[in-house]
Amino acid sequence: MNRIAIFADVQNIYYTTRQAYGRQFNYRKLWQKISQQGEIVAATAYAIHRGDDNQLKFQNALKHIGFDIKLKPYIQRSDGSAKGDWDVGIAIDVMDTAPEVDTVVLLSGDGDFDLLLERVKRKYSVDAVVYGVPALTANSLINSASEFFPIDQDLLL
Numbered sequence: 001m002n003r004i005a006i007f008a009d010v011q012n013i014y015y016t017t018r019q020a021y022g023r024q025f026n027y028r029k030l031w032q033k034i035s036q037q038g039e040i041v042a043a044t045a046y047a048i049h050r051g052d053d054n055q056l057k058f059q060n061a062l063k064h065i066g067f068d069i070k071l072k073p074y075i076q077r078s079d080g081s082a083k084g085d086w087d088v089g090i091a092i093d094v095m096d097t098a099p100e101v102d103t104v105v106l107l108s109g110d111g112d113f114d115l116l117l118e119r120v121k122r123k124y125s126v127d128a129v130v131y132g133v134p135a136l137t138a139n140s141l142i143n144s145a146s147e148f149f150p151i152d153q154d155l156l157l
Contacts, residue, residue, distance in 0.1 A: 002038025009108035010047040016133040046086035098124040111138025
């Protein structure tokens, strides 16, 4: 059976689906779709912790679906900009998990992950699947994926 690990860049998916469609992503529907393709052996959602009630409800919903949640604190810089990037953490977890699975699923449009996918495909012979909003997903990420699935109306709330 196809062993699958899912890695969800929550901030990226939140902002890209909101920008492109004005709607939120449906993680439950994604889970159902991916579980038809094999056994989900690991699923991690990477998010920023702000401590508000809506965010806590969302995190609990993700846990109920089956995701492990990893949080980083929301950091507001003195110049007004914000920091909360999970790229390195996602990359480390993908590299650690890839030898144990057949398929790595990345939910993100961030082109910074293109080299990561190329590496795990070559080094571990895994399929590297990407789900992203087509207009807001880097071409380099799409090209580095074994398969790209567009996030469209079917995967939105």
